Amino acid sequence: MPVSLSNSRLIYDSLKACNIRLLSALPETWLVHLIRLAEEDPEVSLVRLAKEEEGVGISAGAHLAGVKSAMLMQNHGFLASINGIVSLAHLYKIPLLMLISYRGEFGERDPWQTQGGGVTESLLRSLGIPYKFLEQPDQVGPRIHRAQALAEAALKPVALLLCRDLMWVE
């Protein structure tokens, strides 16, 4: 599977360096290595979800209980989480570190991913969620660190879009 293992490891190590100890996830192709890394790591609790919106609740509970968490999802999972983001994370000022695989963008060959790709950034902007791309390996560490810093200072969701150039090896 041409998902980049080295860049997945880079992302995973950067999350660990930010003291992330709980990861919620719903599998998607680009996230396979990240999920396996979490699965094999006794220092991290991996919570496999039935639907991504649950992850908003789990991260909110973990935050109030003093444990740092992150959410791994596809952009369609972000779409499925919006009510939770608005009526829990925004309403109660909960920091969320969301790593969203940005499917349906330039280079996408799966027709079914394209509609979600076309609305992802405009929805993030509509919701007032700050976001940056992770496109190059040298961006990964600093941007994850800064995204978490902003989420915790602003007490709000912050998104990192995992892009094709970083995640996929042609």
Next chain:
Amino acid sequence: MLRIEALQAIYPCLEPCVVVTIMGAVSAELQSLGHRPNFFYLQHAMGLASSMGLGIALARPELQVVVLDGDGSLLMNLGGLTTLARYQPPNLIHIVFDNESLLSVGGFPTATATGSDLAGIAKAAGVPRVASVRDLESFAASFAEALVADQLTTLVAKVEACGPAVFLTDLPLLENRFQFQRYLKEVRESERSGE
């Protein structure tokens, strides 16, 4: 059984617990019995109270977490039952007050009014301990058993579809949120200093 009576019956036992409730009547009735800093009322995001409870229970295995859910809310996150069952935090008690109604928005019937069985769904999802009760005595007894069972429990309590006249209380959402977070922080610090 009235939900307020059920809440009264277990209220003393909730003092050392971490409690997450859904919105509407459950939140207002628990507050009417007396707010405590270890009570969090999720006043929206229907369905996610059980997910929040799971997050707290996994993050803090030393705490006893009690989620006060409802049929309307749980029906919005049935998949969450499979997630609870998958991780089975032994320190989580999931109470579902089933009044077969979306009481706070006009009392329209939920699917439990036409036969959907939430206890059956929880059991089939893999929740290891499930009970369904209809009277106050059984409810109090089942809750007491769940407290000492050390195993994830879903307790479905059939209650009447009635509640308080108003749901709004004088506790602002963010005051509740920060007070609850501080409680969870201080209880950890006091445990550490006690060691």
